[in-house]
Amino acid sequence: MTSDQPAKTVTLLYDGWQVWDGQLGPVRVGADVVASVEFVQRSALRPVASGTPPGLEHLGDARYLATAEVLDTVGAVVLDLGVLRAVRWVRPGEDPGDFTAGTTVSLELSLSLTGWPDAPWTNRAAELHGTEHRWRVHRIVRRTAGADDDTDIDEADVESVESSGQYCLLECTQADG
Known part of the structure; x- marks a missing residue:
């Protein structure tokens, strides 16, 4: 998928195992799905100038160059x-790495619907920081091997996505704000 996304549209990965796990049910074009978004860090953290606002630059598929404010590192x-x-998720006893609450950083990351919607860390983040969003799905692209x-x-x-080796890219906008 190309990187020429309209503002406030994001592409989220929805893995085949998640589809089959059924926690979010079927996801349909034109419908809403309520879920938190997980990120996977794809680069080292880079410092940014004080006062730089958070934002995303779409690099393609579910990959982004992000400027992010670190809100929390507990759990x-x-x-x-x-x-x-x-x-x-930060596993018990694991260090959150270079992330420090209250700082602003730049990094490359991937975004996906969370695979752990009922996990205590997901619930805590949603309650304290509003990480659960309602997403309006505009397009679903199934990928089985490559672009x-x-x-x-x-x-x-x-019926449409196998549990392993396949995933979907969801083009979405927030429907709750």
């Missing part, structure tokens, strides 16, 4: 990305 790293807030096999589908469900 999960919570990032304010401007158009949304995203989380990443050359993209197929637009109307619904991501167990």
Whole structure:
């Protein structure tokens, strides 16, 4: 998927195992899905100038260059990305890495619907930092092997997406704000 996204539209990964796990149910074009967004760090953190606002620059697929305010590092790293807030689990006893609450950083990351909607760290982040959002789905692209096999589908469900080796890219906007 290309990187020429309209403002406030994000592309979120929805993995095949998540579809089959069924925690979010089928996801349909034109419908809403309520979920937190997880991030995967894809680069080292880079410092940014004080006062730089959070934001996202779409790099393609579900990858972004982000300027993020670190809101929390207890149980999960919570990032304010401007158009949304995203989380990443910090395992018990694990260090949150270079993330420090109250700082602003730049990094490359990927965004996906959370695979752990009922986990204590997901719930804590949602309650304290508003990480759960209502997403309006505008497009679903199923990918089975690589970018050359993209197929637009109307619904991501167990009939249209295999549990392993396949995933969907969801083009979404926030419907709750």
